[in-house]
Amino acid sequence: MKKEYKVALQHLSDAELAEAYVFPNHLSEEERHAANLEIREVRLQRLREMTGQQRLHSELLRLKFQMEDYFQRDTYDEIHSFPVYLKAYITILNKKQKDFAEEVGLHQTKLNQLLTGKASANFALFYRLEKHSGGILKANYWWKLCAKKIEFDLKTNNADRQKEGARVKNELVFA
Numbered sequence: 001m002k003k004e005y006k007v008a009l010q011h012l013s014d015a016e017l018a019e020a021y022v023f024p025n026h027l028s029e030e031e032r033h034a035a036n037l038e039i040r041e042v043r044l045q046r047l048r049e050m051t052g053q054q055r056l057h058s059e060l061l062r063l064k065f066q067m068e069d070y071f072q073r074d075t076y077d078e079i080h081s082f083p084v085y086l087k088a089y090i091t092i093l094n095k096k097q098k099d100f101a102e103e104v105g106l107h108q109t110k111l112n113q114l115l116t117g118k119a120s121a122n123f124a125l126f127y128r129l130e131k132h133s134g135g136i137l138k139a140n141y142w143w144k145l146c147a148k149k150i151e152f153d154l155k156t157n158n159a160d161r162q163k164e165g166a167r168v169k170n171e172l173v174f175a
Contacts, residue, residue: 082145086115097115
């Protein structure tokens with residue numbers, strides 16, 4: 001904000017500033033309903049006018065924002081796993097698994113194993129997915145999905161912890 005504007009606004013309270021920039025809503029319930037219908041119609045019209053490329057871009061951004069939202073959470077959730085997001089990505093592209101596997105340089109069997117959680121993804125695939133998505137879905141997003149699963153497994157897999165702990169000799173002990 002320019003200096004002269006700051007000086008001119010200094011005498012106003014926070015409430016006065018907010019009132020000056022926020023439009024008051026004095027609509028009746030009927031007027032609000034009519035306004036909502038009008039906005040809905042405009043949004044639907046804009047959706048109808050979108051090209052296929054614009055829709056694809058929009059859907060990829062939606063998937064990206066879902067990933068980002070999930071990364072903010074401290075918990076692991078199976079419905080936000082790498083296979084689930086990879087399936088969603090393929091669905092958004094409206095591709096057959098065979099065609100998608102070919103486009104990212106995977107064998108169809110390997111893709112199936114990734115989608116069922118029987119195989120783990122690697123950095124090479126993360127880079128390929130980033131490139132394939134036009135850079136919208138970064139490699140580190142795909143990695144973070146896998147890392148959340150690994151972290152969850154490390155925290156909860158007590159059977160393997162005990163099994164591997166039994167192989168340790170000369171454990172350090174602090175008094």
